[in-house]
Amino acid sequence: MPYVEETYDVIVIGAGHAGCEAALATARLDLSTIIFTVSIDSIAMMPCNPNIGGTSKGHLVREVDALGGQMGINIDKTFIQSKMLNKSKGPAVHSLRAQADKAAYSMRMRETLQSTANLTIRQAEVAELLTEPLDAKDHSRAKKRIVGVRTFSGAFYHAKAVILCSGVYLNARCLYGDTINETGPNGLQAATHLSESLQKNGIELYRFKTGTPARIDRRSIDFSKLEEQNGDEKICPFSFSTDPSEIQIDQVSCYLTYTNEETHRIIRENLDRSPMYSGVIEGTGPRYCPSIEDKVVHFPDKERHQIFVEPEGLHTNEMYLSGMSSSMPEDVQYQMYRTLPGFEHAVIVRNAYAIEYDCINPNQLKPTLEFKEIKGFFSAGQSNGSSGYEEAAAQGILAGINAAMLIKQEEPLVIDRSEGYLGVLVDDLVTKETTEPYRMMTSRAEYRLLLRQDNADLRLSKYGYRVGLLSKERYDHVCEKERLIGEEIRRIRTVMVGSSEEVSLCLSSLGSVPLTHGMSLAELIRRPELTYQNVAPLDPDRPVLSEEVQEQVNIAVKYEGYIERQIKQVEEFKRLENKRIPENFDYDAVPSLRIEARQKLKRFTPASIGQASRISGVSPADLTVLLVFMEANHGK
Amino acid sequence: MMERDTIAAIATGLVPSGIGIIRVSGPDAIRIVDGIFTGADLSEASTHTIHYGMISLHGELIDEVLVALMRSPRSYTKEDTVEIDCHGSPLVMQKVLEAVCHAGARLAEPGEFTKRAFFNGRMDLSEAESVIDLIYSKTDYARKSALSILRGSMKEKISELRKRLLHRTAYIEAALDDPEHYDLSGFTEELRRDVLQVEDEIDRILQTSENGRLLAEGIRTVILGKPNVGKSSLLNCLLGEDRAIVTEIAGTTRDTLEEQALLDGILLKIIDTAGIQDTMDPVEKIGVKKAVDSLSDADLILFVVDGSKPLTEEDHQIAGLLGPKTVLGLLNKSDLPAVVSKEMMEEQLSLSGIPILSISSKMGQGLDQLKTTISNVFFQGNISFNDELIVTNVRQKESLRKTKESLSRVLESIEAGMPEDFYSVDLMDAYGELGRIIGEKVEEDLVNEIFAEFCMGK
Known part of the structure; x- marks a missing residue:
């Protein structure tokens, strides 16, 4: 019997790494939020590896942090060992990994959730989605919208947005040998009803598998x-x-x-x-x-x-x-x-x-992580077919932000492949055909020289600030940092180093050959053995700068040629990315579009020509045809 | 929607007049052509003017041309456009197109001029559909041409080079991803050797690329036969077919001469052995000594016998020299009463499997069939020999050149002591460029290779 009827702005299903970030984001953006979990004791639980970060995942944690998320802060308070990986390689692949005290990590996150205003934690299994047909006047592609959920115990909760963060709990079963437990990880109760409701709402499910050691x-x-x-x-x-x-x-x-x-x-x-x-x-x-x-x-x-x-x-x-x-x-x-x-x-x-466990086919999502067909319904984390705590947290904060933007009728946040690993992760999930749990890797990021863990704040703070998650104080700090970096780069381009004996001595002490003619400090530090930091003795007028500013100056100058090339590639990429395709574009109206391309485009409904170009089976000629048609109908 | 780059393509097919037009369109069209053109300062020239001069690249003269200049918006694409009228031989057209690309233009995609004309408002909306059809039909055609031009061996070679690059990159990426598991020490030196090797192989492909060479240099052809079977008249006949494109250049084979003849777009480079006199030497006597010397380089041997007289010992001797080369048997003097039939020629001279044609070089009979046969033998008859083929060929060369550029950047990074992750971008660029030649995309190749070859993960 239905008995409780409560109303919130946002419902988050699941309190793992995705759910926590999503719920914190919406609550912090002043939306009343309820987060459901099958067990309060499993909030931000780490059922597998006891660490956060690692190659490319460390980048994601930094990006979550730059947007105003919690994962980075939480691990900083609960780690028991920390290591920067790949330190002998280039700065783009340096990656931080911290061993976590699992219990402490989980408890800290729970405390954070509990002390956040607008956020209610509820132990219950969500069994059903509540949807209703969408007003015909609505211009989105969706035919219906979410209005709430029903729990297994029969309670109704109404909301303007629902975020699915069910992790590995949907119809989960654990196996070793011929022992089969119909549970989630660590014997926790599985969610056995929601899959059916998802399917009834036209959502396609996959069955994925993962494992853990003894x-x-x-x-x-x-x-x-x-x-x-x-x-x-x-x-x-x-x-x-x-x-x-x-x-x-x-x-x-x-x-x-x-x-x-x-x-x-x-x-x-x-x-x-x-x-x-x-x-x-x-x-x-x-x-x-x-x-x-x-x-x-x-x-x-x-x-x-x-x-x-x-x-x-x-x-x-x-x-x-x-x-x-x-x-x-x-x-x-x-x-x-x-x-x-x-x-x-x-x-x-x-x-x-x-x-x-069951997860959704993420191709059904927009780059905002909202379902194309169900307005207000979002999905993040392992339920999207990804793997890993960090991938989950990154999607969680993005889904939370976009649920909030939808409710507040503000511009959604889409991070593209040239702006962050988060962009690569989401674009891969929604655009490529998934056949296995997706893990982030640095080789997936084509612009990785620009997407470094050391500059995540410079890349993404503007978005965290725009949506309202990042404080003005933190944002101002980043802007000031950016200004100091720019100023110092300009300065060292004009500082000339001569070929005096003093200089030669200093250089040979750094294992570098003496100069035969003068050159700028910027040119000099491109030598592999030199850095902005270690040539300080040759630069008497150097201003006092923080370590993080010095690091950015060093990287920007030392790898300038490579970075410039990537910036050019990004410009090219952005050109296609900025050619938007209207959400309810009618592919059937495009004359003589190849059948395979037409089917793929209808299924994926890409947001831009750029995204369309990454769909397997869509050729450059198909894109040209699309562009010609869009142009022909421009302003019609 | 103004495009930022400048495109180039051959605007004409091969027309009988032998004139070829290379069209260049885009913001830098005038600057690019100006860079390889001597005769007038195009940057100062006003629109709709024609200029006479020379196209040359790196000091090498390519052709004398007429250049027509049309400034934006008064051109087909509404962009700055330059049209270069050059001689219509495939060799010249390809060289001019290559020079334009070298100077900064990009090879146009199929239908791209029309697409630009459309986007720049040159055509009205009702024409959109025909533009779309044009793009598809041209793409399809170019794809078919590209596939047929690629002989198996070249495709295999390129696939193998790609595999090597991919494997090396995957190793770097595996080590970056799992640094506590895969070690990169000593890897750089190995990679350097490998990259140098791949560079060499690409040079070799560029040099030996079968169709590329046949196109650029022509099919090296030797006319073989005992005296008085009509070799000279056959040569004259072939040359006379289209005098406009014949040039005479000093041959590479000592004192022989090379003549170039264009048959329906196929360039024959004929090594002229017709003037060789009888000597006492039994081999020289049958007039093949010089011809024998040039046989090893030949792509095609035209073996001529006199069909109006019985076969002789000399014919047998020459037949014995043919070896495994591509041979066409020509039964000449079909205008006279026949004594030797095609079957007799095939059987008595052991020419089984070799096409034999009846011709009369004197009367010019049977030449059409000869052209068709040559086209079939060298280009599998799958495609007509036309501008698309040249474009395909130029495109492949561009890709090979870009591959080499990427590889040299890898070497530069190695020299500069850059960390290994810097190599990957250029290695994958090289991999992608090589893929374009054989029509393969990159997609998930790297990630798949990492997982297939390296045991990853927790």
Whole structure:
């Protein structure tokens, strides 16, 4: 029996990494928001790896932060080890990764949610979407709009916007060997009703799969046989708002070990007992996180696989075995984990398992993460077929912002591929045909020299400020930083360095050959061994600048040629991106458009010629035809 | 919607008059042509004027031309437009088009001039549909031409080079993505060697690109036969077909002469052995000594026998010299009563599988069939030999040139001590450019390669 009727501006379904960012965004934008979770204790839970960031994911965390999100701040308060990856490579691929104290991370985020005005937390399973036909006068493509949800217990909640952040909980089941639990991760209740309601509303679902390794009792591990992995000496925070001096903590260690031929033998001999290989699992798994079974089968020539051993927190004995997720039966898990050096007497705390779940086909979304067909209904995170906490958080904040923009009737926020990894992530999800859980990678970002983790604030703060999530104080700080960078770059282009003995001495002390003729400081620091920072002795009139400004000056000048080339490419990209296609454009009216192109365009309804160009099966000639037609009907 | 770049294409097919027009349109059209044209200062010239002069590139003279200049908006596209009237041989047209591209123009996409004319308001709305049809039909045609021009071996070679580049890039990306797992130490030196090798291979493709060379330089043709079978008259006949395009240049084969003849757009470079006199030397005697020397380079041998007299030992000897080359057997003097039939020629001289045609070089009979046969043999008869083929060829060369540019940027980055992630962009540009030649897009190739070849992830 329906009994409660409450009204909010925004409903968020799920309180994982996407849901938390989405709900915080809408609540902070003064919209009354309710967030549903199947368990209050699972808010911002990290059911898999105990870290935040890593290659390209670290970029996403920075971008979330630049938009005014919470993930960066939360990990800065709860990390137990931090490391900047790829430091020997170019600045574009430097990536921050922090080991989290999982329990602390979750608790901190819960506290943040609880102390945010306009935000209500409710433990309940959302079972049904409530929609109604859309007014014919509405100009969008959608035929209906969302008006609320009904929970399994029968309560009705009304709202102007609903954001789906159901993670891996829709019709979830966990498997290892022939053990099957119809639950979400860690035995949490699965959401078993919402999938049906989504399908009734015309939403196409996929079945994906992922997995997690066993957790081992640290007292059972012989650490003397493992290689210790320390954090950075000087810790760099995730959030642009965190003062680095406040987070120089005592760090805990991670460890390395390796599989061996014996491990692989055990796996090969027991493949028929793995539900992945016996055909029990139907979902598609990510190539990025293959189970150890997959690794042994697909890379038979590899003699060993690296296993990264990570602590799960300061108040637990559990150690996470990164690189060894599995769905083998419990007895095989024991056998195989015990072949690892240092793990001869390993005691399992939690078994490894595979998890299958429903997610939506993200091609049904606009770049704002709103469903094309259902006005006011948004989706973010793993329910969109992505994988990873950071990918989820990034989509969460974007969906939250756009739900708010819709309600406030303001301009939606679309971040394009040249502005952020977030743009690449969303564009890939909504434009490319997804066949596996999507993971961010730096190789997916074609303009990555511009999309660095160090300049996320310079790239995106303007948007965070525009929508109202970023304070004026933080935004002013970024503008001032930008001004100082520009000024200093102009200055060092005019500072000339001569070929005096003093200069030669300084240069040779830096391992650089002396100058034969004078050149500007800017030119000089393009030498691989020199940086803006280390040539300071040659630059007596240098103003006092913060480390972050110095870093930006160094990168901008040192890699100028490469950066300029990318800027040119971006200009070309923007030209196509700025050719917008009206939302209810009638592709059937375009004469002689090829059938395949017509079908694809109708299905994807791209927002721009640029987006259309990335749809597989749409050729340059099709685009020209489209342009000709749009031009011919211009102003009609 | 004004376009920012300048495009170029051959505006004419190959017309009998032998005139070819290269059209250049866009904001830089005048500046670009001015850069390769000597004769008048085009930047100062007023609209709708014609100028006589020379087109040359890097000091090499390409052709004497007439240049017609039309300033925006008084042109077909309503943009600044320059039309270069040059000689109509494929060689000349290709060289002029290449020069224009080298100077900064981009090869026009199929139908692009018309598209620009449309967008610049040159045509009214009712014409939009025909523009669309034109774009599709031209694209389709260009695609077919591109596919047929690519002989299997070249396609294979390019695929292999792409594979190497992709694999190297995937390794870099795997290491960037999973730095604690994949190590890049020592990789740069390996990559440098590989890139140098790929560069060499591309040079070789540029040099040996079968159709490209046949187009640019013509089909190297040797007329072979004992004295008095009508070699000279055949040569004259071929040359006489279209005197307008014949030039005489000093041959590469010592004292022989090379003549160029254009047959329906196919350029034959004929090595003239007709003037060789009898000597006492038994080989020289049958007049093939010089011809034998040039056989190894020949693309085509026209083996001529006299159909009005019985075959002799000399005919047999020459037949023995043919080897695995592309040969056409010509039964000459069809205007006289026949003594030798096609079947007899094929059987007695062991010419099985070789096309044999009856001709009369004296009367000019059978030449049409000869042209068709040559076209079929060299271009599989799939396409008519026309401007699209040249464009395809120029496009491939452009892509190969751009590939080399990207690769040299990789080498520059290596020299400059840049970190490995800087190589990827240029490596993938090279990969993409090579893909254009064989009609393949990049899409998810890199990510797929990373996952296929490297064991990634947690």
